[in-house]
Amino acid sequence: MVMQTWVIKVGGAVLDTEDAAHALFKHLAQVSEQDKAQQFVVVHGGGALVDRWLNDAGFATAKHQGLRISPKEQMPYIVGALAGCANKQLMAQAITAGLQPIGCCLYEAGLLATQKLKALGQVGECVEGSSGLLPAMLALGRIPLVSSVGLGDDGQLFNVNADEAAAAIASLLNAELIFMTDVEAVLDGNKQPLHQLNQAQIEQLIDTGVIVGGMEVKVKTSLRAAQHLRRGVYISSWQKPENLVALLNGAHVGTQITP
Numbered sequence: 001m002v003m004q005t006w007v008i009k010v011g012g013a014v015l016d017t018e019d020a021a022h023a024l025f026k027h028l029a030q031v032s033e034q035d036k037a038q039q040f041v042v043v044h045g046g047g048a049l050v051d052r053w054l055n056d057a058g059f060a061t062a063k064h065q066g067l068r069i070s071p072k073e074q075m076p077y078i079v080g081a082l083a084g085c086a087n088k089q090l091m092a093q094a095i096t097a098g099l100q101p102i103g104c105c106l107y108e109a110g111l112l113a114t115q116k117l118k119a120l121g122q123v124g125e126c127v128e129g130s131s132g133l134l135p136a137m138l139a140l141g142r143i144p145l146v147s148s149v150g151l152g153d154d155g156q157l158f159n160v161n162a163d164e165a166a167a168a169i170a171s172l173l174n175a176e177l178i179f180m181t182d183v184e185a186v187l188d189g190n191k192q193p194l195h196q197l198n199q200a201q202i203e204q205l206i207d208t209g210v211i212v213g214g215m216e217v218k219v220k221t222s223l224r225a226a227q228h229l230r231r232g233v234y235i236s237s238w239q240k241p242e243n244l245v246a247l248l249n250g251a252h253v254g255t256q257i258t259p
């Protein structure tokens with residue numbers, strides 16, 4: 001059987017809406033049950049949880065072009081929130097939805113991390129590692145649930161943006177890539193959904209301040225991934241789990257970022 005692999009990135013805000021992750025995983029469980037030729041890797045964020053944990057610990061936190069500046073002393077909280085709390089809470093939702101997840105971070109998935117830019121502290125970017133375990137997990141019929149915490153070959157911990165982590169994993173597996181965020185689509189200046197975006201349109205929307213913040217990282221990462229994978233990448237919302245099913249069935253919902 002020729003398997004089609006999907007990397008589904010779920011924004012961490014899904015944990016702040018009761019039952020949202022459970023509903024999303026239930027839809028995924030149904031598709032898995034119906035179509036054995038599709039396999040899934042879920043990559044998750046947790047930015048909102050990191051905000052709360054850092055605030056509770058008395059730290060100020062700031063972002064530079066959508067990336068959280070990550071000083072070394074904040075890493076225990078960042079790693080705890082992402083690879084600990086968010087990962088395990090999502091596992092719980094996946095299990096009760098009927099899936100058999102395996103929680104892990106980028107290292108087990110086959111990616112190493114290196115420092116992105118000195119000024120950003122422990123913000124990492126992915127480089128290919130060795131002997132990733134994702135194919136083995138998938139062959140066992142399990143769903144890898146990957147946090148965006150990275151490790152360097154020198155043992156340093158890194159905070160990788162979860163959109164970038166998902167794109168790196170899609171590239172590693174030559175997989176289809178879907179971003180499930182908290183908006184149904186990328187919106188234009190009049191808050192209307194955009195169904196398709198290419199490089200020139202993206203640059204124009206960023207230059208005019210229509211696409212900002214987390215969405216700027218997401219569309220830039222999507223464009224790079226689409227160009228590398230040589231196919232469209234989708235952005236849709238976990239608030240509409242039926243959209244995920246539609247995308248897995250080849251329908252066109254949300255925003256398609258074209259190479």
Ligand SMILES: Nc1ncnc2c1ncn2[C@@H]1O[C@H](COP(=O)(O)OP(=O)(O)O)[C@@H](O)[C@H]1O
Pocket residue numbers: 010011012013045047163180181182183185186187188210211212213214215216218
């Ligand atoms: N043009 C845009 N269209 C849609 N959302 C946008 C746009 N510009 C900025 N955003 C913001 O980006 C957010 C999604 O990015 P982010 O919070 O990083 O999501 P996630 O946590 O799912 O990765 C939206 O909730 C919205 O506030």
Ligand SMILES: CC(=O)N[C@@H](CCC(=O)OP(=O)(O)O)C(=O)O
Pocket residue numbers: 010011012013044045046047048050066067068078082123124148159160161162163214
């Ligand atoms: C470097 C960087 O920005 N890391 C992100 C990782 C989590 C993330 O990306 O979470 P969402 O997908 O929920 O936004 C952060 O610390 O917020």
